[in-house]
Amino acid sequence: MLGERAKLNPERRRLAERAARTARLVAERNRRAMALDDGSVAERVAQWRSERP
Amino acid sequence: MSATNFFSGNPDLVEVFDRVIPWPAVVRAVEGVDANVDETVSTWREVLDVAGRYMASEIAPRAAEVDEIGVIRENGTVRMNEPMTENLRGLAELGLASPSVPAEFGGAGLPFTVTMMLAEMLARADLSTQVQHGIGWNSPAALILRFGTEQQKARYLPILAKGGLMGAVAMTEPQAGSDVGNVSTTATPAGDDCWLLKGRKQFISAGQGDMVIVLARCVAGSTGLDGLGMFIADREGDNYVVERAEHKFVIRGSPTCALVFEGTRATALGKPGDGWKQILTFMNESRLGVGIQGIGVATAALAKASEYAATRVQMGKPIREHPMIAEMLLDMETTVAGARALAYQAAVLQDRAIFGGDQAAARDARELTPLVKWYCTEGAVRVCRLALQIHGGYGVVDEYDVGRYMRDSLITPIYEGTSQIQSLMAVKDLMKWTMQRPSSLVRGGPSRLLASASFAGRGGADFAAARGQIVGMLRSVVGGLVRRRGVGILTSRACSASARS
Numbered sequence: 396m397l398g399e400r401a402k403l404n405p406e407r408r409r410l411a412e413r414a415a416r417t418a419r420l421v422a423e424r425n426r427r428a429m430a431l432d433d434g435s436v437a438e439r440v441a442q443w444r445s446e447r448p
Numbered sequence: 449m450s451a452t453n454f455f456s457g458n459p460d461l462v463e464v465f466d467r468v469i470p471w472p473a474v475v476r477a478v479e480g481v482d483a484n485v486d487e488t489v490s491t492w493r494e495v496l497d498v499a500g501r502y503m504a505s506e507i508a509p510r511a512a513e514v515d516e517i518g519v520i521r522e523n524g525t526v527r528m529n530e531p532m533t534e535n536l537r538g539l540a541e542l543g544l545a546s547p548s549v550p551a552e553f554g555g556a557g558l559p560f561t562v563t564m565m566l567a568e569m570l571a572r573a574d575l576s577t578q579v580q581h582g583i584g585w586n587s588p589a590a591l592i593l594r595f596g597t598e599q600q601k602a603r604y605l606p607i608l609a610k611g612g613l614m615g616a617v618a619m620t621e622p623q624a625g626s627d628v629g630n631v632s633t634t635a636t637p638a639g640d641d642c643w644l645l646k647g648r649k650q651f652i653s654a655g656q657g658d659m660v661i662v663l664a665r666c667v668a669g670s671t672g673l674d675g676l677g678m679f680i681a682d683r684e685g686d687n688y689v690v691e692r693a694e695h696k697f698v699i700r701g702s703p704t705c706a707l708v709f710e711g712t713r714a715t716a717l718g719k720p721g722d723g724w725k726q727i728l729t730f731m732n733e734s735r736l737g738v739g740i741q742g743i744g745v746a747t748a749a750l751a752k753a754s755e756y757a758a759t760r761v762q763m764g765k766p767i768r769e770h771p772m773i774a775e776m777l778l779d780m781e782t783t784v785a786g787a788r789a790l791a792y793q794a795a796v797l798q799d800r801a802i803f804g805g806d807q808a809a810a811r812d813a814r815e816l817t818p819l820v821k822w823y824c825t826e827g828a829v830r831v832c833r834l835a836l837q838i839h840g841g842y843g844v845v846d847e848y849d850v851g852r853y854m855r856d857s858l859i860t861p862i863y864e865g866t867s868q869i870q871s872l873m874a875v876k877d878l879m880k881w882t883m884q885r886p887s888s889l890v891r892g893g894p895s896r897l898l899a900s901a902s903f904a905g906r907g908g909a910d911f912a913a914a915r916g917q918i919v920g921m922l923r924s925v926v927g928g929l930v931r932r933r934g935v936g937i938l939t940s941r942a943c944s945a946s947a948r949s
Contacts, residue, residue, distance in 0.1 A: 396789035397782075398903040398911060403467050408907065413782045415903075415910035422917035429921055 449751045451508070454569040455500025458747065460785050461565065464792050465493060469561060474796055477804030478559040492562045499544060499566055503573040507535045508748075511574035514701035515852050519656075519693045526656040526693040528580065532701045535577040536584075539570075540611030545581075546589035553605035555589070560733065560802065561795040564740045568788075571744025572751075575856040576701030578744065580614070582737055584654035587730065588615035588661055591678065595718030595726055600680065604659070614657030617730065618649035618707055625651075626869050628663070628724070629672035633709060635664040635679050635720070643679055643716060645688070645709040653863070655705025656690055658683050662709070663727055666720040676723030679714035688712045698859040729802075732817050734864050736794055739820035742828030742860045743787050749828075749835035749853040750780045757838055773838060780831045787824040794820045812897060815877060818870035825860035826867055832857040882922050886938050889926065893919040 397411040449458055456462060475485045510531040517529040528536075539545060547563045549555025558566070563586065570578040589608040592600055607613045624630035633647025645664055652660070659682045667675030681688055689710075693703040718726045754777060757768035767773045794816040801810035832854040836843035843850050861867040881894035892899030898915055902908060929937050 396793055397786055398901065398907055400463070400468060400789060401903070401907070404463065407785075408905075410782055410785055411903070412905070412907035412910070413778065414786045415907040415914065417779075417782065418914040419910040419917070422914040422921075426917045426921050429924065 449747075449754065451751060451755075452504050453497065453500045454504045454508075454572055455496040455565070457500070457504070458569075460788060461568070464788060465496070465565065468789070469792060469796055473804075474559055474561055474799050477800050477806070492558065495544075495556065495558065496562065496565055496569070499539075499542060500569050502538060502542060503569045506538055507570065507573035507577055510535060511577075512846075512849065512852065514574055514576050516700075518700040519703045521693060526690050526703050526705060528656065528703065529701060532577055532580065535574065536580060536611060539581060545611030546585045546605075546608045548586060549589045549593065549605050549609040553593075553601065553609055555605070555609035559799045560736075561792060561799050564737065564791070564795045567737055568740045568744045568747070571741040572748045573744075574701070575741060575745055575859075576699045578741060579699055579702040580654050583616060583734075584614040584657055585611060587617050587734065588659070590733065591617065591661055591717065591726075591730055592680070594729065595678065596680075600715065600717065604680075613659065614654060615659045615661065616652050616654045616657050616705075617661045617727075617734075618652045618655065619663045619727065620651045621648060622650045626865060631663055631665055631676060633662065633664040635662075635666040635677055635714065635716075637666075638713075641715055643714045643720075645679060645681060645712040645714050647709050648691075649707040649709070651694070651863070652705045652707055653702060655707055656693065656703040660688070660707065661717060662714065663723055666716075666723070670721075673724040675721055676727075677720035678717040678723045678726055680717050681709070681712050681714040698855050731864070732813065733798065735817050735821040735870075736791065736798060738860055738864045739787070739791050739794075739824035742824035742826075742857065743784060743791060745853050745857045745860070746780070746784050746787065746824075746828040746831040749832045749850055749857075750777075750784055752848075752850055752853070753777065753780065753835035753838040756842075760840075767838070776834045776838060780834050783827040783831055787820075787827050790816065791820050791824055815874075815895060815897065818865075818873040818877075821865060822861075822867050822870040822874070825857075828857040828860055829854075878922065879925070882926055883929075883938050886926065889919060889923050893922060 397407065397414045401407040401411040451457065471489045472485050475483050475488045479488055513531045514529060514535070517531065520527045520529050543556055544566065547556045547558040547566055548560065549557065551557045567578060567582055570581060585608055589605060592604050596604070608615065619628060619631070621631055621633060624632065633645060633649065635643045635645050638644045643666065645662055647664065649662065659680060662679045662681055663676055664679055665675055666677035689708040691706040691708050693705050696704060757773055757777060758766050760767045768777060794813055797809045797813035797816065800806040801813050832850065835850045836854050839848055839850050842848050845851070878894060882889065885894055888894040888899070892915060898918070901911065903911055
C-alpha cells in the first residue's frame, strides 16, 4: 500500500522501499523458521495434553 | 509533524485524506449516488480539522492528569475523573459524541473512515478518552442503529449523539474471553418484550455508564456460538450492578468494569438467537478501531521522539544525527505510515461493505481486519518502545509522556482479540481460500490484494520476493496437509472441515 502511495507521490518512494525491504526480511525469516521447526512445540503440547486430568 | 493540530499538522494523515481515499466511492456508498462528492468531502475535512485542533490544544494537554488521577472510586460508585469528563464534554459540544449517528437522529452522520480518523487523532491525544468515546458512545450507537427497533433508535440515538448518556458493550465473562462460545450469562423471556439477564461480565470498557448492550445466551440448551442474543439494559434503579473497576497500569483514566446481572430487565436488540452473527459486525469494526488506536499512540510516540531527538545534543550534535537513532526514527516512521495505509484501506472497504453492500469489499475487509489489528497494535508497542529508548533516562520519568504511551500501547494487542487470535483468524481464512483455489499457489497466492500489486524498482523486487516467500510457505503447508490427508483435503467439504479444526 505504501508502494501504491509512492506511485502518487514520488517523495514516498524511500519509505515504501524501506517497508518492502522489511517485509522481505520478515517473510524470509518466518519461512526459514518454519523450515527449521524441530517439532518441540507440538511435542510439548502433546505432553501437556497427556498430563491433563 | 505539528502538535497544534492533529489533522492538518500530520502530513501523512492529510495525504491519506487528500490523495489516497477513493472519496467518490465512499460518498456514493454512504450518502447515495446523488450526493455532491466535493461538498461532502470538504465538510468531512473541515470536521477533522476542527476536531484535530481541539484534540491537540485541549485534550492532549490534559492526558497526563487523566492518567494520574485515574478512575474515581468512592462510596461504592465508579466514575470518570474531571479532566476526562471535560474532554468528553468538549467533544460533545463539537457535535462529535457519536460521530456515526445519522443526521436524522441528531448525529454527524460520518462514514466509518472519517470516524476512524477522529479516533486516531483522539487516541494520539489521550487513549483513555478515546476508549470512553469509542466504546461509551459510538459503539452502542452503531449497534442500535444497525439492529435496533424504531423505538430503540428513537429512544437511544438522539441522546447518544448528544453525549447525554454513556453506554458499553459487554461480551467478555470471567471464563469467556476469546472463547465467546463459552458465554454463560442467560437471558430469559419475561413477557411484554422484556427479558431477564443473569450472569457476570468482566473487563467491560466504559462499563460505569448508564446502559449496556449485553451478549447473553437466550436459547435454552444451546451451546457455543448458537443461541446467543444481544440485549439492552438500562442501569437506572440499580437494574444491574457495577461491582468494581479494575486497578490497571494501562489507560488508567478509563474504567474497566465488572458488571453483575441478577434478574436485570432488558430488551432484545436484533433477533434473539442471532447474537453472534450480529455482534461479529461490531467485532470487525472494533478490531479495526483498536488497530487505529495503535496508530494514534504510535504517532504520539513518534512525534515526541522526533522532537526530542532534534533538540537533545550529545557528542556535539542532535542525537537524530547519530546513525543508530536515525535508523530507529526511520523504522518508526515506516511502521506508522505502513500501519496507516493498511488501516484506512480496510476502513474504506468497511464503508463500502456496510453502506454499499459491496460483497467483494466485505471479503477484502475480512482479509485485512486481523492484519490491521495485529500489525497496528504490535507496531505501536514497538514504536513506543523505540521512542522510550530514544529518550534515554528521561523516557522513564513521569513528566515525559513516552512512558504513558508505552504503558497505554500495551493494551492494544490484548483487547478485542489478542494478536495470537488475529494470527489464527488470518491463517484460517488464508488456508481456506488456498484450499478452495490451490491453483493460486502457482501464481501470486490466494490473496487478491497481494496478488494484484506490482511495483517498479528495488521496492518492487523486495515486494515480489516477500510475496514469493509467503506463497512458498503456503505451498509447504498445503503440501504437508495433502501428504498427510490425501488430495481429498482440497475439496470444498474437506476444506471447510479443515478450516473449522
